Amino acid sequence: MTRTPETPLPSPTERRRLREAQSLSQADVAAAMGVTRATVRSWENGRTTPRGTKRDAYARLLTGAEEVTTHQENPAPALVGAATGPVQASPDRAEPTPEPPSDTPPASALAPRPDPELGPDPALDPKPELRPELGPKAELEPLAASLTPDQAFDALYAFCxxxxxxxxxLLTGRRELARESVERAFQLAWHRWPEVAMDRDPAGWVRATAYEFALSPWHRLRPRHRNPEPPPAAPADRALLDVLLQLPPVYRRTLLLYDGVGLDLPDTAAETEASTPAAANRLLRAREAVATRLPELAEPKELHRRLAEVASAERLRAAKPTTVRWGGEQRARHWTRAAIAFTVVLIGATTLTLRTAPDHYEPPLAPGATVHGVPPRVAPGPLSAEELALRAKLKGEMVSGPERLVPKAG
Structure with a gap:
């Protein structure tokens, strides 16, 4: 009995590129295939592969814009999702099902965003050469299971x-702080690489760490952060950045994750450690604040486009992955040596204390007691007549008088 050969499918990264070439979102593909969006995302991440009729239909759907190029399919480890895009907890970009509180505007006011990406939307990005593309020139190869930790880390860093x-x-308004936050986040990720590599969303792990470091209130105590950096050159970009920096940090982060990065509301709430209604409230309040100062940005799509323009206007370049890994290792060595030195000093101080401390009980000295009956000490004064006569008598006698015994030789 012969088995019908399965329809060839492109590699996971090529599947995503073919879908984007047709301007289709994961939700559109899921609706056409009759599956959930999480299933489509799993197909593009390489975790699963469609079979049977769904495989044939999926192959035909991908060939809508160009012919399918046959690629050898490789089993993708946990890092494929990090290299090709963030893994989302919610299967859809639609609004959450829980109803917000009574003072919250309806969830329909939150317009759904396009398919979330790590960077600005490629369809709205005015300078696509400044963002990590997934096209043929900058396409990330699927990560094989035999990939070394260094190569896997470099692939994650190069894309994210x-x-x-x-x-x-956009979160801080400071260029140097933005670079430092990203480098510190990746250094911590390299230090805890086994945990990050097995995480369901490595890109989200690094993003949350970078945001936490960037929004730390301790930066205000650093001398170089007391003076503001030069604002953007364009007046429109400067106005939008000023409005963003006037928002509370948690509102600013919620707005950036939803309208900038493109996360859906449950994922945004999870990353900001808030409930979904609370995240919806923060998002709407942030949009209202931006629309009050800049009425032309009241539309979410226009706000997303302007955020992409402001972010792309600054030519911010990240360091090389090898430099980041080397810096993380140097920092780890520094703290390890400092811990060893502190331990040695502590052991030395303890040893010195043990050597110099008394090893037996010494009773304390008894308090002094007053002695009565002792005549008072008399100061020297003039001699009396009797004392003068006695001194003259003693001086008048011969030194070798008869009273003295003189030894004689025998």
């Missing part, structure tokens, strides 16, 4: 870092 630096700049 350029867009993450621009996102952090």
């Amino acid at each position: 870092a350029p867009a993450l630096v621009r996102q952090t700049y």
